[in-house]
Amino acid sequence: xxxxxxxxxxxxxxxxxxxxxxxxxxxxAERRGIAIDLVRNGTRGLLYLEPLVxxxxxxxxxxxxxxxxxxxxxLFDAGLHQGESTHHLALGPVEQIPYLAKQTRLTxxxxxxxxxxxxxxxxxxxxxxxxxxxxxxxxxxxxxxVTASGLRGRGGAAFPTGIKWNTVLRxxxxxxxxxxxxxxxxxxxxxxxxxxxxxxFVLIEGMTIAGLAVGATRGYIYVxxxxxxxxxxxNHAIQTATRAGLLGPDVAGRGRAxxxxxxxxxxxxxxxxxxxxxxxxxxxxxxxxxxPPLPALAGLFGQPTVINNVLSLASVPVILDKGAQFYQDFxxxxxxGTLPVQLAGNIKNGGxxxxxxxxxxxxxxxxxxxxxxxxxxxKAVQVGGPLGAxxxxxxxxxxxxxxxxxALWAVLGHGGIVVHDDSADMAHLARYxxxxxxxxxxxxxxxxxxxxxxGVEVIDKIRAGTERPQQVILLRxxxxxxxxxxxxxxxxxxxxxVLSALNHFPQDFGQVAGDELAA
Amino acid sequence: MxxxxxxxxxxxxxxxxxxxxxxxxxGQDLLLPVLHAIQDRLGFxxxxxxxxxxxxxxxxxxxxxxxxxxxxxxxxxPPARCTVQVCRAEACQSMGGDAxxxxxxxxxxxxxxxxxxxxxxxxxxVYCLGQCATAPAIMxxxxxxxxVTPQRFDKLVAKLVNNTEETV
Numbered sequence: 001x002x003x004x005x006x007x008x009x010x011x012x013x014x015x016x017x018x019x020x021x022x023x024x025x026x027x028x029a030e031r032r033g034i035a036i037d038l039v040r041n042g043t044r045g046l047l048y049l050e051p052l053v054x055x056x057x058x059x060x061x062x063x064x065x066x067x068x069x070x071x072x073x074x075l076f077d078a079g080l081h082q083g084e085s086t087h088h089l090a091l092g093p094v095e096q097i098p099y100l101a102k103q104t105r106l107t108x109x110x111x112x113x114x115x116x117x118x119x120x121x122x123x124x125x126x127x128x129x130x131x132x133x134x135x136x137x138x139x140x141x142x143x144x145x146v147t148a149s150g151l152r153g154r155g156g157a158a159f160p161t162g163i164k165w166n167t168v169l170r171x172x173x174x175x176x177x178x179x180x181x182x183x184x185x186x187x188x189x190x191x192x193x194x195x196x197x198x199x200x201f202v203l204i205e206g207m208t209i210a211g212l213a214v215g216a217t218r219g220y221i222y223v224x225x226x227x228x229x230x231x232x233x234x235n236h237a238i239q240t241a242t243r244a245g246l247l248g249p250d251v252a253g254r255g256r257a258x259x260x261x262x263x264x265x266x267x268x269x270x271x272x273x274x275x276x277x278x279x280x281x282x283x284x285x286x287x288x289x290x291x292p293p294l295p296a297l298a299g300l301f302g303q304p305t306v307i308n309n310v311l312s313l314a315s316v317p318v319i320l321d322k323g324a325q326f327y328q329d330f331x332x333x334x335x336x337g338t339l340p341v342q343l344a345g346n347i348k349n350g351g352x353x354x355x356x357x358x359x360x361x362x363x364x365x366x367x368x369x370x371x372x373x374x375x376x377x378x379k380a381v382q383v384g385g386p387l388g389a390x391x392x393x394x395x396x397x398x399x400x401x402x403x404x405x406x407a408l409w410a411v412l413g414h415g416g417i418v419v420h421d422d423s424a425d426m427a428h429l430a431r432y433x434x435x436x437x438x439x440x441x442x443x444x445x446x447x448x449x450x451x452x453x454x455g456v457e458v459i460d461k462i463r464a465g466t467e468r469p470q471q472v473i474l475l476r477x478x479x480x481x482x483x484x485x486x487x488x489x490x491x492x493x494x495x496x497x498v499l500s501a502l503n504h505f506p507q508d509f510g511q512v513a514g515d516e517l518a519a
Numbered sequence: 520m521x522x523x524x525x526x527x528x529x530x531x532x533x534x535x536x537x538x539x540x541x542x543x544x545x546g547q548d549l550l551l552p553v554l555h556a557i558q559d560r561l562g563f564x565x566x567x568x569x570x571x572x573x574x575x576x577x578x579x580x581x582x583x584x585x586x587x588x589x590x591x592x593x594x595x596x597p598p599a600r601c602t603v604q605v606c607r608a609e610a611c612q613s614m615g616g617d618a619x620x621x622x623x624x625x626x627x628x629x630x631x632x633x634x635x636x637x638x639x640x641x642x643x644x645v646y647c648l649g650q651c652a653t654a655p656a657i658m659x660x661x662x663x664x665x666x667v668t669p670q671r672f673d674k675l676v677a678k679l680v681n682n683t684e685e686t687v
Contacts, residue, residue, distance in 0.1 A: 011649065011650075011663060012649075012650055012652070012653060012665065014662075014663070015648075015650050015653065015656065015663040015664050015665035016653060016665050016666060047652040047653055048652065048653070050653065184649065185646065185647055186647065187608030187609040187610045187611070187646070187647045187651055188608075188609065188610050188651045189647075189649075189651070190649045190650070190651055190652065193649045225555075225592050226645065226647065226648055226649065226658075227649060228661065263551065263552070264551070264552070264555055265590075265592075266551060266554070266555070266590030266591070266592035266593055267590055267591035267592030267593075268589065268590050268591060268592075269646060280551065281548060281551075282547060282548050283546070283547035283548045283549065283550035283551055283576075283586065284547070284550075284582075284586065285585050285586055285589040286589060286590070287589075301548075342651070342652070343652060344610045344651030344652045344654065345609065345610040345613035345614065345651060345654060346613040346614055347652070350651070350652025350653065351652050352652075373614065382609060386608070386609060416651075418609045418610045418613060418651065419613060420609075420613045421613070424613065429609065429612070432609070432612070436646065439646075440646070
């Protein structure tokens with residue numbers, strides 16, 4: 001009987017040499033006359049252990065990580081193929097690794113377990129149960145279930161998904177659309193990429209359910225060009241689902257149509273803003289639209305459109321399968337269900353951590369993350385992407401909850417966390433935030449287009465010590481204009497990292513107490 | 520990569536347009552897919568293709584030019600044989616991304632947004648390759664590499680140069 005060995009083909013593993021490891025395993029097994037069945041699974045999200053090789057045994061899957069191709073021969077010597085755990089890279093049963101065992105995997109239930117491109121594997125692990133439930137329901141009942149689950153937009157804005165869907169459901173139109181925002185451009189985020197590469201069918205299923213719910217027959221997934229593996233996985237999975245009758249003119253044999261297409265972005269960060277994304281699908285410059293009208297009423301090609309993030313749509317199947325109450329039972333306050341925390345940057349154990357809302361930042365940083373990668377003290381963490389605030393240690397006991405973060409003038413956003421150790425220069429990072437805004441602004445509104453460039457200049461003067469107290473006042477005034485006068489979150493939230501850096505780390509800006517008063 | 524012959528480029532673009540058209544018509548929403556297909560085949564979008572594209576899509580030249588220049592991904596000049604994209608975003612900065620960029624520029628003798636004199640290498644910034652938990656990350660041609668130290672970068676380049684010499 002052959003031994004089943006898993007080597008992830010997720011791009012995080014590939015970027016660390018997983019293809020070379022897989023080739024070395026195949027070579028070594030052949031040389032030793034050992035029959036193996038090599039499966040290219042997705043990632044478990046334990047990215048600090050990638051490439052993480054797993055071997056099937058009667059006791060479950062035994063893990064080995066971080067594996068380099070040069071380790072493979074020694075791993076076979078130590079009995080890898082028999083699931084022996086004597087080698088120093090052996091991790092024991094993967095599902096008992098505390099980092100994974102302590103998580104609540106709802107949206108990411110199958111990631112790393114299945115072959116991402118196998119529909120059979122997907123269905124064997126609970127896939128398409130949500131859709132089979134949805135086809136027996138009216139659109140209004142599906143929308144009601146999503147509303148009752150408490151699911152809020154996982155892209156960052158946290159708008160209740162069910163309410164958005166209800167607006168589209170009630171908008172009269174011949175043609176409606178489901179658009180998935182997979183333009184995951186924020187540093188510190190990779191959960192969308194993991195879903196698309198490691199479990200693409202769950203996104204397809206979620207979008208199909210959304211289509212049935214609101215009466216949309218066509219969907220688009222807008223994926224950034226930096227994610228070629230995700231695009232390939234989605235295209236493959238769409239073909240497979242279409243052949244199986246789960247997409248197309250007659251979804252699951254129930255006489256309702258839903259077609260799906262992947263559109264590739266072209267390296268514009270602003271296209272992660274929903275209206276810019278719609279413009280881009282329409283073949284135009286990714287320039288932000290003024291709202292109203294809401295995309296739910298006049299979205300893609302002027303038609304009612306559900307536009308949701310990957311994770312919002314990928315959370316829908318489990319809600320339909322297990323019920324709104326099941327999902328709603330996780331979480332705290334008005335933050336229901338689970339949040340896929342993405343722990344990144346200068347951290348020892350970076351990866352994906354799906355947990356019910358409510359855990360504190362400190363637990364994430366130390367219990368899961370194990371402290372900084374450099375071994376130096378952690379200085380600041382940026383939560384919610386490049387437009388999120390920097391939090392100093394005094395704020396790390398905040399629970400992961402949308403409202404708790406808002407109360408600190410911070411954003412939980414999509415749950416991306418980037419860690420910086422004490423070598424970080426916060427004034428440099430504040431300057432970077434302005435510079436990034438200047439590079440990526442769509443240019444439509446003045447506060448964002450011009451304000452970001454002026455912001456870089458002002459911070460340069462502050463760092464150089466030129467009329468520092470006056471320049472700090474100017475920077476605050478500029479941030480006020482950007483916050484209140486920008487058309488979208490690009491200009492409107494760039495002040496979050498800038499001002500939080502200034503407020504919590506004034507010494508990095510060369511400020512001493514009383515500076516601003518003296519101006 | 521050298522600029523392809525104008526006639527070759529025209530034929531390639533003509534084929535791409537024919538492939539994307541429905542009943543001889545091209546909706547504007549197909550402009551990005553067409554531009555991607557052209558760049559995939561030619562390595563860049565030749566500026567003299569703009570007029571033909573505008574006609575095919577029933578758009579003004581300004582509109583087509585506006586789209587091409589809005590998106591960082593589209594190139595209007597022939598690319599280097601090997602483009603190294605270095606991630607400049609926060610997570611990579613927190614793990615020595617700035618030092619890595621300096622090392623890359625020094626090793627290749629090439630500034631950001633520039634080509635080496637022989638056209639062999641170009642260094643470009645990129646804002647996030649989605650490898651933030653295993654930073655810093657770079658992309659060499661179309662392959663992403665994570666946890667890149669200066670030493671690892673040197674090895675990757677050496678491997679690349681060897682492979683190129685073998686194929687030549």
